Amino acid sequence: MVGIGPGHLSDMSPRAREALLAAEVVVGYDTYLELVRELLAEKEVIGTGMMREIERCQAAVDQALAGKRVAVVSSGDPGIYGMAGLVLELALKAPVDVRPAVDIIPGISAVGAAAALLGAPLMHDFAVISLSDLLTPWEVIRKRTEMAAAGDFVIALYNPKSTRRVSQIEEVREIILRHRPAATPVGIVHHASRPKEKMVLSTLADFTKEFIDMFSLVIIGNSQTYIKDGRMITPRGYRL
């Protein structure tokens, strides 16, 4: 499991690079494989946007069971909403005597890359929530949002919105507005560390009017977060 980081090769660790170079087979979502294309020469590449996650990870495990050295590519950190769990689960289904060894190589996470662009919004306790309800009941996601808001966590949202799923982000906004002022800073980051990188600063009242899609990362400040000179900062509490 190779975490390639948020996008640009300069954000990928040497350990991840070496693992990719050492692999005989590289498996991943097409978009992520494209980011590391220059490292894939003369390798067998299994990548398709069509194939579902389970099939892709099973293909990787099957290659490992066949004796191949396989790298499964995940953007950001494979351990944060990435493929690490699925690959481990599938590998652990194999009988003990043939079970392939799985090493997980962490990467710079999407939330870390987004925070760095915005300033320093994650200086204090934070909660990370995915708004995708494909695998998680919406009730669970809503409850978590409610608890994170009540606990005054900085809140980072993965998969905030898709073409199909547009109402959830509005509901999240309403839940958090019951706990925090309308002026609470919100940062939206698109494609951190990639050519189309962009960030927008807004407020809890207004942020859903901005462009947000599946590739956006949204960070909602806590009660202490402020914006100064275009930087979003959650103070740790030092007396300055």
Place this chain on the structure above:
Amino acid sequence: MVGIGPGHLSDMSPRAREALLAAEVVVGYDTYLELVRELLAEKEVIGTGMMREIERCQAAVDQALAGKRVAVVSSGDPGIYGMAGLVLELALKAPVDVRPAVDIIPGISAVGAAAALLGAPLMHDFAVISLSDLLTPWEVIRKRTEMAAAGDFVIALYNPKSTRRVSQIEEVREIILRHRPAATPVGIVHHASRPKEKMVLSTLADFTKEFIDMFSLVIIGNSQTYIKDGRMITPRGYRL
């Protein structure tokens, strides 16, 4: 602000490495400077374990105001309980016309490195909480723990315990036990990506009997987390 990652140079991004090499002055806590010592030849190094965070970051800002290219070293990700916020706050105190530019270079976070060692515990929504009450009232930390437990978040604890502060981790255990079974998996990681790296798997009932200190990272599973073959996994919800 340079995130050097959890420890080993092979976990530091090329972008962070280049920023360190390009700096005239490097500022940081002695322990972290030691991790990147081979990159510091012929640079002015301001590092002391004695100096407090504010003095150290102010020294960095002062050097920048004097026209120097300064790198402030943070282990893990400087944007997660690191020095990014403090440096930004201090830099923003300077008058606009002389204010130094601050770039934040993210790193592989301590929590990401710990999760990778344990398996895949962060595959679902998680909350990150520091138990250090030096800058945060204990009541706030306790409330956050309560909310994170009630929301069934995977919970990652930074600064879980020190020689002076031993009761808080017990209180956290009791709070979470009111929401989750005693057998809930807990992973403890020491010095991820460093020579003394070590991990221990335990349960919510028993984990505080294990060795834990300021350099440990504790990850407490949610209601779905399990351990198999020595790996801690929070399933995303795929039907396998």
